[in-house]
Amino acid sequence: MKAFVTGATGFVGTHLINHLLAAGDGVLATSQSSSVANLAPIRRNKYEMLQWDITKPASTELIKRLQEFQPDCVYHLAALSVPRDNGVTEPTRRALDINVGGVRHMVDLVQSLPCRPRILLISSGLVYSLSDRRHPFVDEKTVTNPHSAYAKTKLAAERVLSDLIPKTAIDYVIVRPFQHTGIRQIPRMMLPEWAKQFAERVDPIRVLTLNSIFDLTDVRDVVRAYRLLVQSGRQGEIYNVGSGVGTRSGDVFEMLRKFSGYPCAVVETDPGHRQQPLARIEKIARDTGWHPVIPLEQTVKETLHYWETLKDK
Secondary structure (H helix, E strand, C coil), X not given: CEEEXXXXXXXXXXXXXXXXXXXXXXXXEEECCCCCHHHCCCCHHHCEEEECCCCCCCCHHHHHHHHHHCCCEEEECCXXXXXXXXXXXXXXXXXXXXXXXXXXXXXXXXXXXXXXXXXXXXXXXXHECCCCCCCCEECCCCCECCCCHHHHHHHHHHHHHHHHHHHHCCCEEEEEECEEECCCCCCCCHHHHHHHHHHCCCCCEEECCCCEEECEEEHHHHHHHHHHHHHHCCCCCEXXXXXXXXXXXXXXXXXXXXXXXXXXXXXXXXXXXEECCEECCHHHHHHHCCCCCCCHHHHHHHHHHHHHHHHHC
């Protein structure tokens, strides 16, 4: 397959490109920045990187290059992906321009192609309602009721795509990934933030809460799901991607303590129980055969080692 990837220099983008190249796919990628410094782990001579500010329509040069490339699929990852950067309860103008307006510009670009590729739109499991301990699991038919600004932009992006597609006859699949993590994720997310503190021997280590229950998957399993959905997902359908189990934040902390051998103190800055939605993944398993295979302990250990290695450089 030949894949067009937006948001290629982000955390998930780098892992996706690695996976696509390993599978033998051709890759044409774009990013808002022309810098590819954080793509060092990827074989740079195996793909092409172009610059595109997704808040603006594609340039004539980009349209021409994509027409020459003739992609079979589009992975639309470009987004303001750190939830707190999108606003609190209502999206900022920048968040709407990137996460929602960017979808319109991506569809316009696809419409310019003589052979229109399948679009995989990356939404979020946060579009579902907040959960309680008795009913934490959600499937694709669960009512959406996003509470955060980020989740609201993601649901709006879904609706933009579903509203535009009937007029354009473009094939698409929507994926709602739950939390995912791994090496190269920025330390503004839970696991890398904690792993970095362990690696630097901070004492006490500061965490939000040790009693949050959430659905956490290794990013490598997630990008594998994305490629399988491009291949086998049903047209116009929505798919959850997650571990399908609840993980307690305190258990992740104890894994880091064990793997690091560092008997540190810990301070909770906002203690209390939080129950986040947990994914039902029967649909993607049925249609693609996907299920996560990387144990959480492996993800935690490798992420800690990544930050310990960075500290020593």
